[in-house]
Structure formats: C-alpha cells, structure tokens
Amino acid sequence: MGDQAPARPDAAEGKGSAEVEWPLPYRLRPPQQHEQKPHWTHHLYRGPNNEAVEVLYSSNKAQSEALAQRFLNEPILGFDLEWPMPWNWTKPEKTLKDEIALLQIASPDKIALFHLGLHSGTEPTDLICPSLRKIIESPAITKTGHNIMAADCSKLKKHFSLVPRAIFELSHLHYLVMHGQNEPSKVLTKIGGISLAELVRIHLGYEMLKDGKVRKSNWKRPLNERQKTYAAADAYAGVMLYHCLNAKRVAMDPKPPMPLLADRYLPFGSAKQEAVRLLPSKEGETFATAAVVFGVEELQQEEKQQNSGTDPVSKDSVPKNRATKACKERPKLDTKSQALFDQLSLRRKVLAKAEGVPAFRVASDAVLESLARERPEDDDALLSVKGIGKKQQDKYGAEWLEVIAQFLAINEIVPLEPLESIPQVTSASALDTQRKARPATPTRQPRRRKQPPENSPDSSPAFGNPVRPPPQLHTGLSFGLAGTQLSDDGATVDGPSQTEAHEPVEEASEGESDSSLAFFTPLSRPGSLKRKRSESPLDTYIPGPSEKDTAPLTPRSRIFRNKIVAFSRQVTGKLKSRPADAGPVVSETTIDRIVAVAPRTLEELHRIPGIEGFVQACKETEVDLLKNIMKFAPVKF
Incomplete structure (x- = not known):
C-alpha cells in the first residue's frame, strides 16, 4: 500500500508532475524527434535496461497456472476483466464464459492475459486455476483498478463464488490527490464522475485509445493483436496509475493517509455515495476522512465564528451528510472568470507556501470562485463576497485585490458594478447634489422673491423688495448693489448704502440658495418696464476642482x-x-x-x-x- 517515497529522480507525468518524482524503474521512453504523440499503452514503457513490458498469454488452465505463479509475490497488481456483449452470448442460455471471457493482471514489468473463454469445461474450477484464485482472494496482494468493486469483483463473487479481497479503487485516490487539500468534501466514493481514460490523461499525460469496436468484440474467440493490446493496456493502466497517484499523495503537505481498501467497507456492486475512508490517523480511530485530516471541520467553525461573532459549533451539531451537501455542484465559471480563478489560485499557493500551511487554509476554492465572479475593487466590495470575513480581509485582502486589479487591467475588463451600489435618490436636495456632481452644466433654477413678513418695514422702498444679505466671494470681500448708483450718463458712482438705514433682515432660507448668489443678481427696477440684459457668464454653472x-x-x-x-x-x-x-x-x-x-x-x-x-x-x-x-x-x- 505504501508510504514509500518516490525512488527515481524523474518527474511523474501529468498534472502536478513538477513536484512529484516518478516512483518506478519502468518509465515512459522519451519520444523520438518529429514523432507524433501516440496513444497511451504499455508499449510506451521501458525498463532500466530498455527492456519492454512483457505480455503473457494463456488459453488453457495449465498455462494459466504457470503464469499466475509468477505473480504470487507481487504486492500490487493492476486488475481488469473483459466479457462479450449480449449479441455474442451462448444461446439459448448464458454460460460462465459469457460472464467473464478474459481476466488480466499486471505488474510494472509484465502483464498476463488469462483467456477463460478458451478454457475447457464450464465450472468455476475449470476456468479459474488455483494460483489465480489465490491471487484474487489474497489479502496480501492488492488488486487495483477503476470501478473494480461494482463491476469486476461483483461478477467474480456472483458467478464464480469467489471472495475478492484487498481491492483498491483508483478513483478514491484520485479524488484525494486532486481535491483533498482544497475541497475535501469532494473526496467521495462516486465512480461515475471520471473514467479510466480520463485518469490516464490527467496523471500519465497521454490520451488512451478506447476503440469501441474492440471493446464490443467477441472476447470468447482467439484474440488478435488489437484485442491483446486493448486488454493489456487496461490492466497496466491500473498498476501504473496506482504508483503515480501514491507518489503524488506522498508529496502532499500535510501527507494524508492512504484510502482504505474498498472491500473493507463498500459492498460488491453499486454502493451509495459517501466520504472516502482513509487509514486512521489517530489512535482509537477506525478510519479518517479528508475533511478530518485537513482540518476542514475546525476551519469551518473558525470562519463561522469570525463572520458571525458566535461561539463555534460543537462537532455533534455538524450533520453527518455535510460532505455530501457541500459537494453539490456550483455554477461553472465563464472563460474569463476561470482565468482569474487560476491567477488567484497561483497567489494562494504562494501565500500558503510562505506560511507553511495547506492552500485551503488561505482560502477555499469556493471563496476564490466568488472572487473571480464578483471581482471586488475595494475593501467594502471585498467584504461583501461570501466567505470573506474581517480577519480574511485584513490578512489577505490586499493580495486578492492586487491580483484582480492586474487581471482587469491586462484583459481590459470593465469591473462589475452590482445594482446595490447605485445610489438611490430619495429627495429633491439629494437629486440636486447628484446633478451638481456631474461635469455637465446644470440649468439655472428660477428664484422667487421672498415676501417680507406682515407689519415689517419695507427695507428697500426704492425697489420694493427686501434687501438680501451681501453675497460673499472667496476673497471674503462684501459687495452690495445698494451702495452703488447710476449717474445720468450711465457711469457708476459711490453712494451711501441703503442697508445702513435699516435693521438687518432675516437671511434667506437654505432652500432659496442658488449658485449665482456666490456673486450677485441684479435687482429689478420699479414699475412694469424692465431693462433687458445679456446673460452673464457668471450665471453658467462651472464645476469646481473637487x-x-x-x-x-x-x-x-x-x-x-x-x-x-x-x-x-x-x-x-x-x-x-x-x-x-x-x-x-x-x-x-x-x-x-x-x-x-x-x-x-x-x-x-x-x-x-x-x-x-x-x-x-x-x-x-x-x-x-x-x-x-x-x-x-x-x-x-
């Protein structure tokens, strides 16, 4: 099962390979110059002395026994079965050869194909040799593959009365490696989420050829080379993926335990989805989960306490199906949001490495997805993102805002502005303030004369309206038209101010103020005749610097x-x-x-x-x- 460190200096192929050493002496041979990248098969691998992977084939029970004995001391074996399609079944009744026609096992240096469909006899003991039965039921030999419990082992148990043991499901280790540190809630026993070909592409770096015609061919008949290559590749992929994924697990920080053997807690056939069980990490435990190993439950309690100010919830109050609920698929990111998410992930990795903590303790994938969608530009907008509390903002807020600002600038993206951020005008004064903040010149509002209160003396008998307070320029000097008179030739001459002969009058209310009062407004002449004047440039609203x-x-x-x-x-x-x-x-x-x-x-x-x-x-x-x-x-x- 192994916690052994990788033994070779070369990097493992596929995603995340830069920090993982390839753990086996058999490795992919370097591609030849100008050679087109081939599909993944066992033919691509060579041993330390450039030896090819050996493919062994048996068509009768005696040959099968001899081949099986060569695998009895192997600790890890890739495992797979092939069976014919319904249209190739024996008529009128199915036989055991219709259930399983070919059984394949593989170690890093050799592959065995047991062609049960060509064995004589119809009973399980006629088709399964003793050493092969021992391999299948041995707790000391781990059999690994994709969907191995639901399909392969289920057939062996149901139709051949075998009890397969030490069964390891590759998808469990894949989910642990890919999601354990950032989203442990996705480390589940689901099988349908990924195929064997996808596992090979992600971790071994090549596309796997899945020929539908070969897969649906009659496996009970003698095999051609295409069938042998197809069958051998499936079993060999199992063992190579196991060692590659285990090397990546060992390189994780913190290093999680290995997943438990699937036959220890999952039934043969289809099983309900639950958290993948890991080997116990503490004394007294029967098993662990990724959420426990990576401290996600404690982190969720801390975040809830920071954001709500309440006491942390007890472990007893955490629902058992939290992992299942948390794994509910979130909406997919669009192309640009995904690109920003990748940039945020890189910054998270740098921060986590600098602090010596797992990446999820800096921020979860869910938080980074929210940041990528909402793209906050300041602290207030950052705090509105789900999952960002005051502590997160103080510690990492500047980092997230910097990444977002750089991304928006480089990609010429207009930042998102939520509707809630648009100010709502609820009053005439607020509307007036908003209009003045615009660079456009507002229209001048007409002023109405203020009527003097009853029983008050007319403060300006000559013009018939009350005297307004002398307007002030920014220099602090007062100007009043009451102190200016016109001579017969139209020139201005100084005269005594009429305001000196009267008591001060009540100032105009705030609602009557106008931008033109910052300078002056000509007063109307008595009588019905009024002198027309050209509009003063001072009457036009000019926004100030602020x-x-x-x-x-x-x-x-x-x-x-x-x-x-x-x-x-x-x-x-x-x-x-x-x-x-x-x-x-x-x-x-x-x-x-x-x-x-x-x-x-x-x-x-x-x-x-x-x-x-x-x-x-x-x-x-x-x-x-x-x-x-x-x-x-x-x-x-």
Missing part, C-alpha cells in the same frame, strides 16, 4: 486607470532597495491626473503634480513610464 475629480469615469477611462494602478504595483515590486513598509510610489491623486491628462510627451508628463517619484522608480527599474502610459491610454486620447 467636483471634477469626483466625476465618474467612463468604462475606457476606468480600464486605463486600472492599468496604471497595476503597472505602478509592478514597478514597486521590482524596487529592491525599497523598504517593505514604504508607501506607494505614486499617489491616487497623481494617478487620477495621469488618467485625466493622458500625457503624450515628456513635457506633459512632468507637468503632472507628484509624478517625480513615479518617474524615478521607473528609471530605477529600467521601464519607460511615458511609453507605457501611451500604450494603456484609450484610443480617444
């Missing part, structure tokens, strides 16, 4: 800004002499000015306030700031 800065960016400008932010972080990361706790090389305000100006010459670039530090950092890292800005800028610039 209002311009808060104007929402267009999608293209936002992408431009994201690229600048990502570029500045890359430059910062390349500065070797920069202290770890130092601030950014460029401020948010300067980035906003870069986006607004989009400089195309060095002169325009150096006019931007606060750009000097960014320029110097780019010089130290030998990158051209202006060239990158021009490359990032939208076409409209």
Whole structure:
C-alpha cells in the first residue's frame, strides 16, 4: 500500500508532475524527434535496461497456472476483466464464459492475459486455476483498478463464488490527490464522475485509445493483436496509475493517509455515495476522512465564528451528510472568470507556501470562485463576497485585490458594478447634489422673491423688495448693489448704502440658495418696464476642482486607470532597495491626473503634480513610464 517515497529522480507525468518524482524503474521512453504523440499503452514503457513490458498469454488452465505463479509475490497488481456483449452470448442460455471471457493482471514489468473463454469445461474450477484464485482472494496482494468493486469483483463473487479481497479503487485516490487539500468534501466514493481514460490523461499525460469496436468484440474467440493490446493496456493502466497517484499523495503537505481498501467497507456492486475512508490517523480511530485530516471541520467553525461573532459549533451539531451537501455542484465559471480563478489560485499557493500551511487554509476554492465572479475593487466590495470575513480581509485582502486589479487591467475588463451600489435618490436636495456632481452644466433654477413678513418695514422702498444679505466671494470681500448708483450718463458712482438705514433682515432660507448668489443678481427696477440684459457668464454653472475629480469615469477611462494602478504595483515590486513598509510610489491623486491628462510627451508628463517619484522608480527599474502610459491610454486620447 505504501508510504514509500518516490525512488527515481524523474518527474511523474501529468498534472502536478513538477513536484512529484516518478516512483518506478519502468518509465515512459522519451519520444523520438518529429514523432507524433501516440496513444497511451504499455508499449510506451521501458525498463532500466530498455527492456519492454512483457505480455503473457494463456488459453488453457495449465498455462494459466504457470503464469499466475509468477505473480504470487507481487504486492500490487493492476486488475481488469473483459466479457462479450449480449449479441455474442451462448444461446439459448448464458454460460460462465459469457460472464467473464478474459481476466488480466499486471505488474510494472509484465502483464498476463488469462483467456477463460478458451478454457475447457464450464465450472468455476475449470476456468479459474488455483494460483489465480489465490491471487484474487489474497489479502496480501492488492488488486487495483477503476470501478473494480461494482463491476469486476461483483461478477467474480456472483458467478464464480469467489471472495475478492484487498481491492483498491483508483478513483478514491484520485479524488484525494486532486481535491483533498482544497475541497475535501469532494473526496467521495462516486465512480461515475471520471473514467479510466480520463485518469490516464490527467496523471500519465497521454490520451488512451478506447476503440469501441474492440471493446464490443467477441472476447470468447482467439484474440488478435488489437484485442491483446486493448486488454493489456487496461490492466497496466491500473498498476501504473496506482504508483503515480501514491507518489503524488506522498508529496502532499500535510501527507494524508492512504484510502482504505474498498472491500473493507463498500459492498460488491453499486454502493451509495459517501466520504472516502482513509487509514486512521489517530489512535482509537477506525478510519479518517479528508475533511478530518485537513482540518476542514475546525476551519469551518473558525470562519463561522469570525463572520458571525458566535461561539463555534460543537462537532455533534455538524450533520453527518455535510460532505455530501457541500459537494453539490456550483455554477461553472465563464472563460474569463476561470482565468482569474487560476491567477488567484497561483497567489494562494504562494501565500500558503510562505506560511507553511495547506492552500485551503488561505482560502477555499469556493471563496476564490466568488472572487473571480464578483471581482471586488475595494475593501467594502471585498467584504461583501461570501466567505470573506474581517480577519480574511485584513490578512489577505490586499493580495486578492492586487491580483484582480492586474487581471482587469491586462484583459481590459470593465469591473462589475452590482445594482446595490447605485445610489438611490430619495429627495429633491439629494437629486440636486447628484446633478451638481456631474461635469455637465446644470440649468439655472428660477428664484422667487421672498415676501417680507406682515407689519415689517419695507427695507428697500426704492425697489420694493427686501434687501438680501451681501453675497460673499472667496476673497471674503462684501459687495452690495445698494451702495452703488447710476449717474445720468450711465457711469457708476459711490453712494451711501441703503442697508445702513435699516435693521438687518432675516437671511434667506437654505432652500432659496442658488449658485449665482456666490456673486450677485441684479435687482429689478420699479414699475412694469424692465431693462433687458445679456446673460452673464457668471450665471453658467462651472464645476469646481473637487467636483471634477469626483466625476465618474467612463468604462475606457476606468480600464486605463486600472492599468496604471497595476503597472505602478509592478514597478514597486521590482524596487529592491525599497523598504517593505514604504508607501506607494505614486499617489491616487497623481494617478487620477495621469488618467485625466493622458500625457503624450515628456513635457506633459512632468507637468503632472507628484509624478517625480513615479518617474524615478521607473528609471530605477529600467521601464519607460511615458511609453507605457501611451500604450494603456484609450484610443480617444
């Protein structure tokens, strides 16, 4: 079963092979130059002295006994059966040869094909030789294959009265290796989720040829070379996948125990889905599960406590079918979200390695999928992602936001804006504020005269309306038209202020304020005749600097800004002499000015306030700031 470390210096083929050494002396021969990549079979493997894998064939009981004896001392054997399709069954009644026509076993250096369909006799003892029976029922020889309990062993037990023992299901080890660290809830006894050909492709790196005509051929007749190759490859895949997957398990950190032999807890034939049982990791346990080994139950309790502030739940309150429920398939990611998920996974791996913890303790796959879908841009949006609590945000939030910002900038993706983030206007004053924040010039609202209260003296008899408070310019100087008179020739002359002869009047209410009051408004003349005047440029609303800065960016400008932010972080990361706790090389305000100006010459670039530090950092890292800005800028610039 083995916890033995890989013995060879070469890397194992397939996914995750960069960190796993191939554990066997028999290995894939290197492809010849200009050779087309072949399908996976045992013919691709060579021993330490370039010897090919030996294929042994028997067509009678005596030959089978001699071949079986050569495998009695093998600890691990690949195992498989072949049987004819219904249209090739014996008529009118099925025989044992219709149930099993060919039995295959394999070790790393040899494969045996026991052609039961050609054996004489019709009883189980006529078809199964003593040594082969011993191999099948021996607890010391592990038989491994795909769907081996439900199909192969079930037939042997039902039709040949054998009791197969030491049966190892390859899919259990596959799920442990692929999902144990990140999503242990997926380490289940399900078989239909993956085929033998997929296991070979993922872990051995080649496509396996599954010829439907060969698979459905009459296995009771003498075999041709195509049938022998097909049958031998299935059994050989079992033993090679076992050693490859076990080497990957040994390389995991922390290293999980091996899955239990399937015949110890699963029935022959179809079985209900449950968590794969592992060898016990603690004294007193009968078995363990991936969720226990990798501490997922404790982690879920910690996250629930952090996010809700409640006490952690007891183990007794955790439902037994939690793993099954957690394995419910989540919606698949689209292409871009999947690409972002892969980038987040790489960053998670780096963080986990730096802290010496499993990757799932940094963040689960479910959390990374949510980040890839929602693509938060700031801390508030990050906290709204399911699975991100305050502790997660404080510890890893900056890492996730950096990966997302770089991804959005490089791929020119407009960040997602949920509907909840759109401000709802609930009052006229709020609407007025929102309008003024826009860069467009608002229309001027008409002002109505304020009527003086009853029994109050007319504060301006000459014009028939109350005197307004003197408006203030930003210089602090007061101006009032009451202190200005027109001469006969139309020139202005100073005169005494009429407001000095009256008591101060009540100020205009807040609702009557208007942007034009920041300067002045000509008062109307008495009588019905009014002098027409041209519209003053001061009557047009001009947004101030603060209002311009808060104007929402267009999608293209936002992408431009994201690229600048990502570029500045890359430059910062390349500065070797920069202290770890130092601030950014460029401020948010300067980035906003870069986006607004989009400089195309060095002169325009150096006019931007606060750009000097960014320029110097780019010089130290030998990158051209202006060239990158021009490359990032939208076409409209």
